[in-house]
Amino acid sequence: MAKIDGKAGIIGWGVYIPKYRIKMDEFVRVWGFEPSVPQSLRMYEKAIAGPDEDTITIGYEAALNALRRAGINPSDIEAVFVGTESKPYAVKPSATVIAEALGITPKTTAVDMEFACRAGSEGIRNSIALVVSGMVKYALAIGADTAQASPGDVLEFTASSGGAAFIIGRGEEASAVFEGVYTYVTDTPDFWRRELSPYPQHGEGFTGEPAYFHHIVNAVKGLMEELGLSPEDFDYAVFHQPNGVFPIRVGKILGIPLEKITPGLVTPWIGNTYNGSALVGLAKVLEEVAKPGDRILLAPFGSGAGSDAYSIIVTDKILEIRDKASTVKEYIERKEYIDYAVYARFRNLIKRIPEA
Amino acid sequence: MTYPARIWRERHSRYRLVGVRCKKCGAIYYPPRPVCEKCKSRELEEVELPRRGKIISYTILHNPPVGYRDQAPLVFALVELENGVRVFAPLTDVDPHSVEIGMDVEAVLRRINRKEEYGVIPYALKFRPLIR
Ligand SMILES: [Zn+2]
Numbered sequence: 001m002a003k004i005d006g007k008a009g010i011i012g013w014g015v016y017i018p019k020y021r022i023k024m025d026e027f028v029r030v031w032g033f034e035p036s037v038p039q040s041l042r043m044y045e046k047a048i049a050g051p052d053e054d055t056i057t058i059g060y061e062a063a064l065n066a067l068r069r070a071g072i073n074p075s076d077i078e079a080v081f082v083g084t085e086s087k088p089y090a091v092k093p094s095a096t097v098i099a100e101a102l103g104i105t106p107k108t109t110a111v112d113m114e115f116a117c118r119a120g121s122e123g124i125r126n127s128i129a130l131v132v133s134g135m136v137k138y139a140l141a142i143g144a145d146t147a148q149a150s151p152g153d154v155l156e157f158t159a160s161s162g163g164a165a166f167i168i169g170r171g172e173e174a175s176a177v178f179e180g181v182y183t184y185v186t187d188t189p190d191f192w193r194r195e196l197s198p199y200p201q202h203g204e205g206f207t208g209e210p211a212y213f214h215h216i217v218n219a220v221k222g223l224m225e226e227l228g229l230s231p232e233d234f235d236y237a238v239f240h241q242p243n244g245v246f247p248i249r250v251g252k253i254l255g256i257p258l259e260k261i262t263p264g265l266v267t268p269w270i271g272n273t274y275n276g277s278a279l280v281g282l283a284k285v286l287e288e289v290a291k292p293g294d295r296i297l298l299a300p301f302g303s304g305a306g307s308d309a310y311s312i313i314v315t316d317k318i319l320e321i322r323d324k325a326s327t328v329k330e331y332i333e334r335k336e337y338i339d340y341a342v343y344a345r346f347r348n349l350i351k352r353i354p355e356a
Numbered sequence: 357m358t359y360p361a362r363i364w365r366e367r368h369s370r371y372r373l374v375g376v377r378c379k380k381c382g383a384i385y386y387p388p389r390p391v392c393e394k395c396k397s398r399e400l401e402e403v404e405l406p407r408r409g410k411i412i413s414y415t416i417l418h419n420p421p422v423g424y425r426d427q428a429p430l431v432f433a434l435v436e437l438e439n440g441v442r443v444f445a446p447l448t449d450v451d452p453h454s455v456e457i458g459m460d461v462e463a464v465l466r467r468i469n470r471k472e473e474y475g476v477i478p479y480a481l482k483f484r485p486l487i488r
Binding site for chain 2: 052330
């Protein structure tokens, strides 16, 4: 448990969601699923990266929006973390491309992080530590993915593309401050992808109880115990959202009602953006409903497995910055539907003779 | 092959819409050039250009060059930035049939092509219709 006591906070945030959407009916039509499958996941549609997009371009635009809200000089950022499980390069950092493109280089550190869907959150934890210790003035933490799913796998209903970025700095300047973070990690093989394997595998029926629910529940309980808080103390709760059902069920286990969870729920409309999942949800809460003084619970989760539970308190500054960049709502509403054929083309699922 | 040295040398202009301004006569060039075309001065400084502009002209490539077939049909446009500088660049996130002269666009970072599976990935600015 780390008590942060408001010494670090969110200076700016931003998201990016690609414009292409595919409806769940398409997966049912092409692969012969029962129509009740997407309904049981509470999924309607998901976002797909265009043919010229990847984790770097998604992370870049999310970070550009975070910079617009922060209103700081990019060269004052001294650490860049990119949390992803869909790195464009196996070897070569995504973070350096983004840092260069945003004008953050060269006086900075930059690194990619991997922990399934939780790496972006680990970037936030590290950013907080660097700011509180005084090692950096500002740090940029990005969670972005173009998540893979084997064609016809049930994962195809949810694995999507998108991302979020948070600029972390000293609490006095922040639009929301961190009260504390509690991290809970075990070795749990619920989801993995081996080197050179194009698609991940998951332990069917094993991803829920021992993985998602166990880690989030324990992280949140640990946080509440250490900070002396109870579920009623939180005005909103944002959990990792692998589908539209799990975050509501984990809320029920923790005694957090639906109305505190729905403002940050995005997966039914954009899919699970993996490292962006909970972070896009947090951005939506900050943009649409959070008032100064509100306390927000944020609990990302990553397979493998681990969860971070953060307590975040909103400050007056949120009112000045929240409309300074494109919002989650604007990106969700900007959409063009594609069918499975175009989806297959965009996801590079069709074999063609290599070009000369 | 997209040479790593070229990607590295041109990264500021490719990633950040950085052009050059002539210190003598004020002319601005994008992409950057070593000598001012107007006054022949060699004293040029880097300057970041505005990210928004309007489409002046465009062309639709249904048979794009090698490396770009994933993006066909590909639209290339001449964009006049807010400061009057003209940039020739691809458009993205746009239905080719909805492109119009005068359309407001903004610069975004994208992959330029997928020419090789093993080479350096070229990223550069493209333009897309405004989101807000
Ligand atoms: Zn000149």
